[in-house]
Ligand SMILES: Nc1ncnc2c1ncn2[C@@H]1O[C@H](COP(=O)(O)OP(=O)(O)OP(=O)(O)O)[C@@H](O)[C@H]1O
């Protein structure tokens with residue numbers, strides 16, 4: 001079994017890098033956003049959600065990012081601190097930037113969409129000088145979310161963080177996290193995502209996200225096995241293809257394929273599944289669990305979060321996840 005070897009004797013388990021935003025989730029659901037009057041505010045941003053998930057699971061976490069110099073930035077920083085996440089490298093951006101906003105529309109449990117306001121956002125103002133070698137070196141794992149590659153100087157900051165992580169044996173988790181905003185062309189997307197994927201130990205994404213970054217490889221791709229082989233040529237030890245309500249497939253470099261099942265849920269909204277899955281899955285890897293157990297843990301976590309109104313707030317503890325697994329085992333699922 002391919003296990004991921006995380007370095008020991010580090011002061012942090014996990015550092016997230018990139019998007020620190022705000023989710024505004026519709027309160028009046030089962031209708032189009034035009035008919036929504038009120039929203040509930042949560043911390044958002046995929047890397048923030050995943051880091052919050054890791055903190056809720058009891059890991060020692062930190063974050064490298066920029067927040068806006070206003071009440072939204074202060075809200076985010078305070079929330080991270082309250083969650084036990086180190087914010088010594090969360091920087092207040094003083095260029096007049098704003099916090100990215102994600103409005104969510106919940107038309108039905110299976111028809112959800114997000115509307116993102118991302119002009120002049122603070123998270124993409126992250127600079128290479130914000131990335132400290134000592135800080136990177138203090139972690140067992142570093143999460144890079146693909147949207148951090150969408151624009152300079154965040155792009156260069158992310159690549160610097162990856163180079164430092166490689167230098168110091170920090171495991172790089174690359175969540176493709178494709179969001180169409182900010183990117184200018186398919187070639188730009190392919191170029192930077194591929195460069196990042198080639199440096200990463202663990203790559204996670206949806207089938208369509210892998211197709212997007214593998215476009216250069218032509219029609220041969222769109223096949224999970226081919227995708228895994230493609231990235232095993234580089235540094236990857238684990239490639240996870242997420243397929244929504246159809247579960248996930250994890251490929252390990254030793255040639256094994258692991259099918260992850262889905263835990264039934266009373267779905268409120270579908271988004272947040274990937275971030276909760278990722279947090280619990282990586283947590284399991286850091287415990288030295290088998291990949292099958294990590295997938296179960298990730299799927300159970302996702303089933304909790306898709307049954308909730310929020311993403312970040314709803315991230316569960318390890319006992320909550322295990323309780324859900326135990327309940328389904330007792331029910332023979
Ligand atoms: N409707 C659902 N019910 C239960 N579990 C789900 C559901 N949708 C997704 N999951 C679980 O979450 C995992 C990841 O979901 P998905 O593939 O949607 O990730 P994603 O596209 O990154 O999600 P997000 O919408 O957060 O970006 C799946 O492999 C599955 O285990």
Ligand SMILES: O=C(O)C[C@@H](O)[C@H](O)C(=O)CO
Pocket residue numbers: 019021022023043044045046047049102114271272273274275311312
């Ligand atoms: O990643 C984003 O910017 C949006 C998230 O905050 C939101 O919770 C979501 O869509 C998670 O999948």
